Amino acid sequence: MPNSRQRELPKQYDPSKTEPKWYRWWEENGFFHSEPDEREPYSVVIPPPNVTGVLHMGHMLNNTIQDVLVRRARMMGRNTCWVPGTDHASIATEAKVVRRLRERGISKADLSREEFIDHAWEWTEEHGGIILQQLRKLGASCDWERTRFTMEEELSESVTECFIELHRQGYIYRGLRMINWDPEAKTALSDEEVIHKDVQSNLYHIRYDVKGSDSGIVIATTRPETILADTAICVHPDDPRFSEFAGGTAVVPLAGREIPIIADDYVDPEYGTGCLKVTPAHDVNDYEIGLRHNLEVIDMLNADGTLSGVAGRFAGQDRFDARKSIIKDLKDEDRLEHTEEISNKVGYSERTDAVIEPRLSLQWFCRMEKLAGPALKSVMDGEVMFHPEKFKNTYRHWMENIRDWCISRQLWWGHRIPAWYYGDGDEEYVIARTPKEAIGLATEKAGRNITEEDIHQDEDVLDTWFSSWLWPMTVFGGLKDPENREIRYYYPTNDLVTAPEIMFFWVARMIMAGYFFRGQQPFSNVYYHGIVRDSQRRKMSKSLGNSPDPLELIEKYGADGTRAGMLFSSPAGNDLLFDPALCEQGRNFSNKIWNAFRFLHMNMDGQNPPAPDHSPPPSGDAAEAWIDSRIEQTIAAMNEDFDRYRLNEALQKIYSLVWDDFCDWYIEVIKSDQPGEKIPRERLARALGHFEKLVRLLHPFMPFITEEIWQQIAPRNTKEALIISDWPANNPDRIDKEAIRRFRDVQQITSAIRNIQAEMSLSPKKELTLLLRPQDKQRETELNEMKWVFRKLLPVARLAADCNASKPPACASAMIGQTELWIPLEGIIDLERERSRITKEIENAEGFLHSVRKKLSNRQFVENAPDAVVERERQKERDAESNLGKLKMTLSEIDHPSS
RNA sequence: GGGCGCUUAGCUCAGUUGGUUCAGAGCACCUGCCUUACAAGCAGGGGGUCACAGGUUCGAAUCCUGUAGCGCCCACCA
Numbered sequence: 001m002p003n004s005r006q007r008e009l010p011k012q013y014d015p016s017k018t019e020p021k022w023y024r025w026w027e028e029n030g031f032f033h034s035e036p037d038e039r040e041p042y043s044v045v046i047p048p049p050n051v052t053g054v055l056h057m058g059h060m061l062n063n064t065i066q067d068v069l070v071r072r073a074r075m076m077g078r079n080t081c082w083v084p085g086t087d088h089a090s091i092a093t094e095a096k097v098v099r100r101l102r103e104r105g106i107s108k109a110d111l112s113r114e115e116f117i118d119h120a121w122e123w124t125e126e127h128g129g130i131i132l133q134q135l136r137k138l139g140a141s142c143d144w145e146r147t148r149f150t151m152e153e154e155l156s157e158s159v160t161e162c163f164i165e166l167h168r169q170g171y172i173y174r175g176l177r178m179i180n181w182d183p184e185a186k187t188a189l190s191d192e193e194v195i196h197k198d199v200q201s202n203l204y205h206i207r208y209d210v211k212g213s214d215s216g217i218v219i220a221t222t223r224p225e226t227i228l229a230d231t232a233i234c235v236h237p238d239d240p241r242f243s244e245f246a247g248g249t250a251v252v253p254l255a256g257r258e259i260p261i262i263a264d265d266y267v268d269p270e271y272g273t274g275c276l277k278v279t280p281a282h283d284v285n286d287y288e289i290g291l292r293h294n295l296e297v298i299d300m301l302n303a304d305g306t307l308s309g310v311a312g313r314f315a316g317q318d319r320f321d322a323r324k325s326i327i328k329d330l331k332d333e334d335r336l337e338h339t340e341e342i343s344n345k346v347g348y349s350e351r352t353d354a355v356i357e358p359r360l361s362l363q364w365f366c367r368m369e370k371l372a373g374p375a376l377k378s379v380m381d382g383e384v385m386f387h388p389e390k391f392k393n394t395y396r397h398w399m400e401n402i403r404d405w406c407i408s409r410q411l412w413w414g415h416r417i418p419a420w421y422y423g424d425g426d427e428e429y430v431i432a433r434t435p436k437e438a439i440g441l442a443t444e445k446a447g448r449n450i451t452e453e454d455i456h457q458d459e460d461v462l463d464t465w466f467s468s469w470l471w472p473m474t475v476f477g478g479l480k481d482p483e484n485r486e487i488r489y490y491y492p493t494n495d496l497v498t499a500p501e502i503m504f505f506w507v508a509r510m511i512m513a514g515y516f517f518r519g520q521q522p523f524s525n526v527y528y529h530g531i532v533r534d535s536q537r538r539k540m541s542k543s544l545g546n547s548p549d550p551l552e553l554i555e556k557y558g559a560d561g562t563r564a565g566m567l568f569s570s571p572a573g574n575d576l577l578f579d580p581a582l583c584e585q586g587r588n589f590s591n592k593i594w595n596a597f598r599f600l601h602m603n604m605d606g607q608n609p610p611a612p613d614h615s616p617p618p619s620g621d622a623a624e625a626w627i628d629s630r631i632e633q634t635i636a637a638m639n640e641d642f643d644r645y646r647l648n649e650a651l652q653k654i655y656s657l658v659w660d661d662f663c664d665w666y667i668e669v670i671k672s673d674q675p676g677e678k679i680p681r682e683r684l685a686r687a688l689g690h691f692e693k694l695v696r697l698l699h700p701f702m703p704f705i706t707e708e709i710w711q712q713i714a715p716r717n718t719k720e721a722l723i724i725s726d727w728p729a730n731n732p733d734r735i736d737k738e739a740i741r742r743f744r745d746v747q748q749i750t751s752a753i754r755n756i757q758a759e760m761s762l763s764p765k766k767e768l769t770l771l772l773r774p775q776d777k778q779r780e781t782e783l784n785e786m787k788w789v790f791r792k793l794l795p796v797a798r799l800a801a802d803c804n805a806s807k808p809p810a811c812a813s814a815m816i817g818q819t820e821l822w823i824p825l826e827g828i829i830d831l832e833r834e835r836s837r838i839t840k841e842i843e844n845a846e847g848f849l850h851s852v853r854k855k856l857s858n859r860q861f862v863e864n865a866p867d868a869v870v871e872r873e874r875q876k877e878r879d880a881e882s883n884l885g886k887l888k889m890t891l892s893e894i895d896h897p898s899s
Numbered sequence: 900g901g902g903c904g905c906u907u908a909g910c911u912c913a914g915u916u917g918g919u920u921c922a923g924a925g926c927a928c929c930u931g932c933c934u935u936a937c938a939a940g941c942a943g944g945g946g947g948u949c950a951c952a953g954g955u956u957c958g959a960a961u962c963c964u965g966u967a968g969c970g971c972c973c974a975c976c977a
Contacts (some may be wrong), residue, residue, distance in 0.1 A: 013936065178975090196974080203977080214923075221977060234977095268976060276977055284975045345974085369926085393903050394972050401973075500971085522960085568925075571909050575970095577911065585926070588939040599936035649913080652925070675935035751943085758943040764934065848920070860957035869918055869958090876919080 009601055013594035015558025018708040023136055026707075031074075031723050032141045034081035036489035036782035043490040043525075044070055045472050046142065047498045047506070048150065051086035052093050052127040055134040057532040057540055058499065060550045061576055065522035066497045067140045067528060068647055071700040072495070077729035078268035081272075081490055082141060083475045086128055090414035090464040090732070091185055091193075091351050095121050106545055113412050114823045114863075120413045139552060139559045139703045148475045150467045151415070155306075158416045159467045160433055162517070164516060169878040170369045172407070174419075178284045178360050178408050183319070184354035185306030186608050188363050190463060190503050193405060194347040194356050195562065201346070202814035205273055206330055206337035209232060209251040217245055217261070218337050220272030222344060223282075224330065225322040227299040228255050228311045232278040234289060237263035239274055241804075246363050253335050254326065255312065262293050281360050281753035290514065299356055303410070319357070362426065364417060364460070368512070372402045375511040384511055384521045387645040388573040389530055389830035391500055400502055407463045414461030422446060422455045429458070469509035474497075479517060496523040499531060500573070528576035529647050537577060553583055561587030561700035567651050567701065589655060590705050593698070596663050597709045600687055603678045611715040612692040616734060622746075625739035627690055630657060633740075635730045638697065654697045662694060665747065669792045686712045688713050693728045731871070745779075745816070750793050752814040752821060759837055760812060760830060767797035768823050772804040775818035784817075813890050815841065815883050831894055838891045845887055849880040 034041075042067055049059060066082065074080040097120045098108050108116060148155060166172045180189040204224050209221055217233060233250045235242035244466045246263040267276050279301040280290030290297060300310045307314045307322050314322045330336045347356035347362045356431060370567065376399040377388060378384050379392055386392050408417060420438035421429045423446070430445055432438035435452060442450040471480050478487030480514045492514070498507060514522035530814035532540055557580075564586030570576045572736035604610075617624035641650035645732045670687055672679045679687070690714055699706040699722055710722035749772070757764060770790065774780045790796050807813070810829050811822040855861055856873055 009936090012939070013937095174962095185919090218975085266976085272977060278977095283977075285977075286975095288975085344977085390904065391972095503972090520968060564957085571912070573911080581926075582911095591937065591939045593936035595940085596952065597936080602936070634913085646913095652913095656924085664941085665935085677935095723909090754942060755944085758931070761931080766933075766941075778913075851920095855958080858957060862957080864957040865918075872919060 009594075009598045011595070011598070013558075013591050013705060015560060015590065015704060016555070019137075019139070019704045022704050022707045023139065024307040026721070026723055026844075027136075028146065028885070029721065031721060032082070033145050034079055034143050035643075036485055037079055039077065039079040040144060040488050041081065041410070041494075042070070042073035042076075043083070043493040044080045044495050044497070045083045045475055046085060046491055047085040047496075048148075048468065048471065050089040050092055051124050051131075051149065052096050054129055055131050055138075055550045057134070057547060057550060058563070059131070060138060060553075060572065061529055061532055061566050062497055062499070063135055063138055063565050065527060065647060066495075067138070067563075068497055068567070068700040069527075069642075070141055071703060071723065072642060072727060074723065075696065075725060077726070079147070080194075081143055083145075083146045083148065083472075084142035084144060085142070085475065086132065086150070087125070087464060087468055088149065088151040088414065090409060090411055090461060091187065092464075093120060094411050094413040095185060095351060098376045100876070101857035103267075112690045114482050116412050118878075131152055134551060137559060139197075139563065142702070146475065150464075150471070153471075153601070154477065154480065155194060155467065155474045156415055158474040159462065159650075160418045161479050162466075162513070163418055163462070164310070164431055164433070165517075166366060166590065171371065172364060173367070174362065174364050174804045177365065177406070178287045178358050179363055180349075181301075181303075181357045181361065182349040182352055182354050183301075183303065183357055184349060184352035185411070188359075188361055188406050188408060189338050189349060189356070190308075190406050193350045194854055195350050196345040196347050198343055201342055201344050203272060203340040203342045204327065204330075204336060205340065206253065206277075207337050208253060208277075209334045210245060211258070213245070213248070214422075216253065217242070217250060217275055218273045219275045219277045220340070221277055222342070222539065223323070224326050225307070225314075225319055226279040226282050227252055227277060227326070227436045228307070228314065228684065229279045229281050230255075230259055230277045231280055231290065231296045231298060232293065233261045234267055234276040234278050235261065235262050236267040236269045236274065237265055239267075241269075244277060248469060248537045249490065252381055253333065254329055260293075260295075262289075262295075264289050264292065264375045282358055282378055284358050286861050287358075287360065293713050297360060299360065301359065305354070305357065316531045356819060363406050364419075364458075364462075366405040366466075367408050368402045370510075371512040371516055374515040375399065375508060376717050378511060378515065378521050380854060381726075384523065387525060387527050388582070390573065391503065391526075394500070395508060405463075407466050408460040408842070409463055410460075411461050414464065415467055417458040417460050417462060419458040420455045421458070421536070422450045429876065444714055465505050465509060468487075468506055470511045470517075472514065473517060482518065487562060489585075491518065492521050495525045495527060497527045497529065500528045501531070503528070509797065520822055525645070529570065530573060532576045532578050535577050536630065537575075540578070548578075548580060553580070557583040557587040560703070560705045561590050561619065564655075566590055566650065567613075567648050569573045570646050570648050590702065592659055592663060593695075593705055593709070593818055596667065596691065597713075598657070599667055600684065600691060602682050604688075605678075605681075609713075610681050610804050612688040613682070613685035614689045614693070619784075622739060622742055623666065623669045623789060624686060625736050626743035627661065628643075628734060629692060629736045629740050630661050631693055631728075632731055632735045633640070635693075635697065635728050636732055640692045645663070645770050651701050654701070656696070658694050658698070662690065663745075665793075666690070669789055671792060673792075681885045684750075696722065696725060696728050699725075701721070721854040742782055742786070745819070747790055748816045749821060750785075750790065752816050753794055755811045756814065756823060756837075760825070760828075760833060762828070765795055769798045770794070770796060770800070771805055771811075771822040771824070772799075772801040773807075773820040773822075774801055774803050776803060779803070807890070807893065809893070813838070815886060818879060818882070820886060835894050838894065842884065842887045842891065845880060845884045847885055849877065852877045852880060 041557050070080055070082045101119060138618055164191050180194045182189050203222055205220050207218045209216045230252050235246055245261045246529050249258050250261050278286045278289050280287045280295050280297045296312045298309050302308045305319050307317050308317050314325060349356055379395055418433060419429045420432055422442040430438055430441040432441050436457050439450050442455060470479060472493050475482050476487040476490050478491055479668060510522045514520060533777055534540060534546040538546060562583045565583030568582050568585060578724055617628045634653050637653050639648040670679055695706045695710050696890045707722045772783055774783055780801050780803045787799050792801055807822055808824050810826045811824040812829060812834050814821045852873055856877060862870055
């Protein structure tokens with residue numbers, strides 16, 4: 001191991017000195033790597049980031065959570081395998097490549113498919129892996145030997161196999177459907193890739209001439225440019241206003257084309273003018289109407305969103321320019337009756353933010369309804385568990401209304417569709433892995449000799465998600481060889497960590513694919529974390545400049561501090577309101593841990609430090625029994641939090657155990673009396689034992705600092721690294737609740753005394769006489785046994801606990817539970833301050849007593865509530881009365897000191 | 900338009916089957932301290948009508964109904 005024992009430790013912990021060192025060491029020693037063996041596996045597949053992406057805050061959160069889960073599982077003895085990798089991200093990467101080429105003055109259209117793909121690979125090789133490199137800085141303990149890429153050969157072959165199998169079973173079909181067209185990327189999109197936004201639009205009322213009518217008919221539309229592709233006017237069959245028009249003929253303005261006026265009860269007579277223009281090629285509803293009424297379909301849009309030749313003199317104009325020109329022309333012709341401002345929903349491309357055009361198009365689809373069945377059931381039955389559970393509702397709603405998935409994209413970067421056409425048109429095709437296979441199949445199918453010249457492969461590629469939905473299987477080779485040792489060992493994976501926004505894109509589809517191909521869920525748990533936002537709840541974005549650079553954060557606060565910061569305020573399912581102050585808190589915590597270590601280190605004999613002692617606390621040592629019990633309590637509570645995927649709560653518990661219990665109380669108690677004097681060896685061994693456990697509990701959250709410290713305190717005969725050491729065993733039988741209570745009494749009395757010190761403006765060095773009058777003999781004994789603890793925590797000159805004591809004159813006093821505390825302060829006591837302190841306490845006690853009595857004076861309560869509850873109230877009343885009496889006595893003695 | 904969820908301290912959030920001082924934690928804030936591990940620290944302190952209005956109950960932050968505000972998901976009303 002690279003560390004050498006240092007003599008002098010710096011006061012401040014410096015992560016830059018330790019983090020790279022330990023990461024390299026872990027990796028070189030193969031601690032991240034997994035091979036199937038006889039142990040129970042624990043596997044996680046990374047949500048593969050875009051291969052050309054860089055690390056952002058979302059990745060930081062996502063991977064921190066995964067690493068915490070993975071590291072804990074590893075410490076629990078599971079054969080832990082976290083598979084990293086990247087996604088080719090078809091449309092996103094292609095857009096980036098196109099942009100980069102454009103910057104170099106190259107247009108995509110000038111390149112052949114092969115040339116473009118070469119550029120994309122170049123970009124991928126240049127960029128790919130940057131993000132994975134960055135994840136190492138965060139401490140992610142991925143099995144890098146297993147790094148996969150969705151476009152690598154094996155995974156690509158798996159995608160083809162998947163397509164072939166789904167096609168063979170009739171799930172995949174090719175069809176002419178209304179799809180979402182992105183004119184920017186010039187491709188079809190799935191429904192999920194369309195984001196509906198509320199926008200202010202104009203609803204134009206446009207008058208069409210009607211044959212045989214002077215008035216014409218007025219329709220309302222938000223997309224006036226589409227009138228050029230109108231093939232009907234539609235009214236409601238029962239609308240008396242238009243009954244005379246139905247069956248007539250209208251004339252499309254500007255185009256002069258004659259179209260029928262039809263009646264269909266799809267029309268809402270209340271909306272707009274009650275009269276609808278029908279454009280079957282550019283609107284889903286219109287398309288449906290068109291089918292019912294056998295209407296002509298006129299496509300007036302080019303792929304890039306400009307108007308096609310059908311648009312006559314508007315041809316070539318962009319759709320939005322055309323809208324303006326058409327409105328102007330309609331105005332000139334006096335056909336624009338009215339313009340109404342409305343708010344409506346417009347679909348935008350998730351990737352390019354272009355306004356989506358509904359378009360009739362020949363595409364490949366995957367039938368989803370049957371696939372969805374088992375996937376829905378498994379989540380409802382809890383075979384796949386969602387954390388938090390509320391996302392089950394969202395999931396169910398989507399799955400119950402699932403629609404076919406448009407899987408073809410008119411892009412070049414991606415998995416090519418394995419369809420081969422051999423006829424003149426697009427009608428005749430075969431599905432095949434290779435041209436050779438295609439020729440064979442085509443020859444067979446066509447009953448004639450098909451040669452290489454006769455076939456051509458489908459130009460389209462598959463939706464990116466058509467490869468990522470196989471990810472948990474393909475990373476283990478489970479599609480190519482469903483019986484291989486790896487997939488059988490690691491599948492189903494255990495936990496998937498992701499954001500709810502890709503539940504439909506990815507999670508749901510992985511579950512469907514998992515059941516379809518393996519009859520088994522791809523993972524057992526899905527942990528949904530929120531979006532990382534800034535402290536004002538704004539989404540992090542480049543343009544707002546509110547997104548910190550993750551690597552700068554790591555540099556500034558350390559990976560440990562940053563990780564802790566990310567987790568502090570990140571309950572599962574909630575958005576993370578990121579504030580660098582959280583990372584600062586994390587860094588401060590690192591420093592606190594470091595200084596606790598420094599304290600122990602200073603007490604260690606450099607040559608021969610004791611081994612951490614984990615044996616049960618010796619009887620009669622209140623402080624040892626207490627801290628040991630607190631640690632056991634915390635282990636149990638943290639395990640419960642982990643079971644419920646409440647990582648932030650587990651972190652908060654260990655944070656508080658380390659900072660509050662261990663540092664603020666335990667260390668103070670075990671300090672030697674004399675400065676410079678080392679604490680006894682046995683005590684140090686116990687302290688190291690506790691601390692070593694704390695370090696192990698902290699490791700999943702803060703891996704670097706804990707490894708650094710552990711290497712210096714761990715007994716030589718254990719594992720060589722913290723990362724593969726054991727998660728602390730839980731011994732609930734070691735929890736001594738009485739010890740905790742006893743120590744809490746000490747803490748409360750100590751705080752009460754410190755409060756007096758503060759309120760009386762006493763110097764914390766001023767020595768005090770402490771007189772305690774506990775409620776009974778048992779407490780008296782306990783407190784007397786704890787004298788040494790008080791002496792560590794307070795400047796005690798004399799301390800006596802006596803349940804028969806009486807109050808001396810001129811003292812400050814306090815009540816702690818039923819124990820009275822007096823501090824004689826003759827000559828020092830400020831009676832005025834003491835009076836106000838006691839008066840405040842009396843007010844509190846009276847308020848409390850009042851509420852208890854009110855409850856008890858309610859006959860209904862006494863009669864109906866369970867006896868135990870009533871008895872508890874009576875006890876409260878008795879205690880409060882007694883306390884109040886004592887406080888009043890104290891007050892009267894302040895006013896009449898002679899008594 | 901349909902569905903789901905949220906509203907507790909200045910901020911972010913816990914609060915399980917209704918009952919123990921249940922009104923909590925962290926951060927922030929105020930006061931005092933460089934006390935022999937740590938000022939990236941120590942000690943002490945203030946702060947909330949649990950969104951609002953009803954109801955059920957001996958008893959409600961907790962269960963029910965309604966209202967208001969906010970958020971998310973889905974959806975083909977031009």
